[in-house]
Amino acid sequence: MRLRTLGEKEVIRAIRREFSKPRRDIVIGIGDDAAVVKPGRKPFIFTKDLLFEGVDFITSLHPPFFLGRKSLNVNLSDIAAMGGKPKYALLGLGLPSNLDLTWIKEFLSGFHSAARKGGILLIGGDLSSANKISISVTVVGEGKNIIRRSGGKPGHILFVSGFLGDSKQGFLLLKKGFKLGDDKRADPLLKAFLDPIPQTSLGHELARNRVASAMIDVSDGLSVDLLHICDESGCGAEIEFEQLPLSPSLSYFQKRPLPLALHGGEDFQLLFSVAPRNLEFISKLQRKFKITEIGRLTSKKGILLIDRKGNKKSLEIKGYEHWGRSPV
Amino acid sequence: MRLRTLGEKEVIRAIRREFSKPRRDIVIGIGDDAAVVKPGRKPFIFTKDLLFEGVDFITSLHPPFFLGRKSLNVNLSDIAAMGGKPKYALLGLGLPSNLDLTWIKEFLSGFHSAARKGGILLIGGDLSSANKISISVTVVGEGKNIIRRSGGKPGHILFVSGFLGDSKQGFLLLKKGFKLGDDKRADPLLKAFLDPIPQTSLGHELARNRVASAMIDVSDGLSVDLLHICDESGCGAEIEFEQLPLSPSLSYFQKRPLPLALHGGEDFQLLFSVAPRNLEFISKLQRKFKITEIGRLTSKKGILLIDRKGNKKSLEIKGYEHWGRSPV
Numbered sequence: 001m002r003l004r005t006l007g008e009k010e011v012i013r014a015i016r017r018e019f020s021k022p023r024r025d026i027v028i029g030i031g032d033d034a035a036v037v038k039p040g041r042k043p044f045i046f047t048k049d050l051l052f053e054g055v056d057f058i059t060s061l062h063p064p065f066f067l068g069r070k071s072l073n074v075n076l077s078d079i080a081a082m083g084g085k086p087k088y089a090l091l092g093l094g095l096p097s098n099l100d101l102t103w104i105k106e107f108l109s110g111f112h113s114a115a116r117k118g119g120i121l122l123i124g125g126d127l128s129s130a131n132k133i134s135i136s137v138t139v140v141g142e143g144k145n146i147i148r149r150s151g152g153k154p155g156h157i158l159f160v161s162g163f164l165g166d167s168k169q170g171f172l173l174l175k176k177g178f179k180l181g182d183d184k185r186a187d188p189l190l191k192a193f194l195d196p197i198p199q200t201s202l203g204h205e206l207a208r209n210r211v212a213s214a215m216i217d218v219s220d221g222l223s224v225d226l227l228h229i230c231d232e233s234g235c236g237a238e239i240e241f242e243q244l245p246l247s248p249s250l251s252y253f254q255k256r257p258l259p260l261a262l263h264g265g266e267d268f269q270l271l272f273s274v275a276p277r278n279l280e281f282i283s284k285l286q287r288k289f290k291i292t293e294i295g296r297l298t299s300k301k302g303i304l305l306i307d308r309k310g311n312k313k314s315l316e317i318k319g320y321e322h323w324g325r326s327p328v
Numbered sequence: 329m330r331l332r333t334l335g336e337k338e339v340i341r342a343i344r345r346e347f348s349k350p351r352r353d354i355v356i357g358i359g360d361d362a363a364v365v366k367p368g369r370k371p372f373i374f375t376k377d378l379l380f381e382g383v384d385f386i387t388s389l390h391p392p393f394f395l396g397r398k399s400l401n402v403n404l405s406d407i408a409a410m411g412g413k414p415k416y417a418l419l420g421l422g423l424p425s426n427l428d429l430t431w432i433k434e435f436l437s438g439f440h441s442a443a444r445k446g447g448i449l450l451i452g453g454d455l456s457s458a459n460k461i462s463i464s465v466t467v468v469g470e471g472k473n474i475i476r477r478s479g480g481k482p483g484h485i486l487f488v489s490g491f492l493g494d495s496k497q498g499f500l501l502l503k504k505g506f507k508l509g510d511d512k513r514a515d516p517l518l519k520a521f522l523d524p525i526p527q528t529s530l531g532h533e534l535a536r537n538r539v540a541s542a543m544i545d546v547s548d549g550l551s552v553d554l555l556h557i558c559d560e561s562g563c564g565a566e567i568e569f570e571q572l573p574l575s576p577s578l579s580y581f582q583k584r585p586l587p588l589a590l591h592g593g594e595d596f597q598l599l600f601s602v603a604p605r606n607l608e609f610i611s612k613l614q615r616k617f618k619i620t621e622i623g624r625l626t627s628k629k630g631i632l633l634i635d636r637k638g639n640k641k642s643l644e645i646k647g648y649e650h651w652g653r654s655p656v
Binding site for chain 2: 011100
């Protein structure tokens with residue numbers, strides 16, 4: 001059977017089946033935003049992300065400086081989703097032999113600017129020739145109060161940071177020929193795709209104060225990522241879809257912004273659940289961070305969209321699927 | 329300027345220039361077999377290797393089970409070269425959508441068999457679609473007495489484990505149509521390329537007993553890797569080229585085995601220097617491991633080949649160069 005017909009879930013299942021043996025020093029293995037191990041007294045968080053030319057980015061549309069930043073920042077988003085603090089990075093680059101040194105220098109300069117901002121050191125990696133640009137980044141972090149996907153409970157309130165759907169709309173505009181600086185209303189959307197910012201401080205605050213019961217970063221799309229929280233927590237969820245945080249720019253360029261907010265992907269915002277007793281702390285955080293209440297976890301399996309009048313319909317799960325088709 | 333004209337060294341130089349800021353918790357940064365960090369009391373070793381279809385392996389020639397083993401084992405070879413003990417692995421896979429699930433299952437089963445043998449757990453990774461198979465593996469290890477490339481001194485004796493040149497000859501035979509099981513004399517050569525074995529125990533013993541002053545794994549070819557030790561240690565070297573360990577199979581298939589032993593690459597043997605006072609310990613190790621004395625470090629820069637009669641000529645450094653040409 002071919003990957004195209006199987007999909008990503010089946011491959012991850014095959015990997016989990018092959019490597020199922022638990023060991024005492026593994027706190028969190030395959031299946032969360034990042035892995036957590038505890039070889040001594042301190043727990044360490046590991047995450048790895050691959051970016052391939054033509055699949056995850058289009059070289060002609062993506063300035064190398066931003067691509068360098070994004071390669072690191074998507075990993076920092078995974079560490080943020082565990083509530084950890086990033087420390088070290090390893091960078092693997094597969095580069096075609098006709099690539100210009102300027103491209104590499106700008107890419108490295110972008111990677112470095114994100115590393116400086118995140119307090120991270122590049123400690124090593126690997127270089128190879130490749131037919132297309134291939135980027136593989138591993139980040140190591142530390143974290144005490146790690147937040148998993150599995151801690152949600154019925155009645156916990158769902159929140160999301162920032163705006164949803166901007167990144168996908170930015171990608172659509174880029175493909176239409178929009179460029180940074182051309183149009184002030186388009187710029188935040190283009191930036192959301194080209195240069196997403198990881199929610200490191202928010203993730204760390206939520207973990208440090210043990211406020212979030214479950215957390216994930218919205219990378220595959222809200223619907224898919226909420227389903228991960230529901231599956232791992234053994235819950236269902238209701239989303240008040242009219243409450244989803246949509247940016248003015250998204251509403252300006254897109255007549256039907258809801259599908260992008262639900263299924264767009266690459267938002268790199270944090271989606272988390274909070275027990276009612278901790279809601280007061282969230283109010284405090286809302287002075288510092290943009291956080292929107294979007295629904296709640298329920299005991300009944302499945303995800304429902306609910307409107308202001310209380311009408312419910314079930315949510316179709318669509319999100320980015322490798323070896324399949326993109327939803328938009 | 330294009331990568332093709334610049335070569336690998338220049339890119340690594342650009343990376344080192346961009347990321348030069350030292351920090352106290354970085355014991356060894358960019359430029360050794362692996363990176364070493366010490367965030368708490370224990371030092372950790374990190375290594376990352378990329379393998380791309382068509383560059384590092386040819387899918388039709390490389391059974392997926394062996395490729396899975398090799399993807400992990402080349403990283404274990406880096407950890408061995410530091411004298412460390414491998415603990416965790418992260419696996420990144422970029423896979424084309426028309427790939428068969430059987431291929432993936434066999435690859436994972438090979439990866440797992442090498443992980444079991446090495447006492448390693450797969451803790452996470454990333455999956456993506458890609459045009460060609462792309463493999464990125466990160467391994468985390470522990471190690472107390474880490475052996476760098478830089479500890480060699482003039483007068484220290486050079487040793488190498490196993491045989492040299494077998495892997496390259498195996499690759500040449502595979503390209504000629506040889507298959508495992510066809511010819512008993514060819515099998516060890518094919519195996520050396522398809523399924524190299526990391527020298528984990530030897531590396532660990534050398535480190536534990538503080539016997540080697542400098543060490544590297546022979547991955548780019550003896551000449552290039554010895555040059556790394558010389559450069560980092562500020563020495564030159566003499567190689568008694570008639571003493572290089574050549575396997576009976578290599579001598580059978582290859583009329584001129586010396587260039588392969590010197591420049592072949594992918595041997596994944598350990599090359600290390602030993603102070604004269606520690607030679608007795610090496611004699612003991614030689615009962616357990618195949619280790620051959622091949623020359624010595626000198627105070628005069630440059631690498632010389634020396635024959636039985638004492639005639640010297642300087643060694644041309646040729647080895648695997650990304651974005652350039654292969655030497656054989």
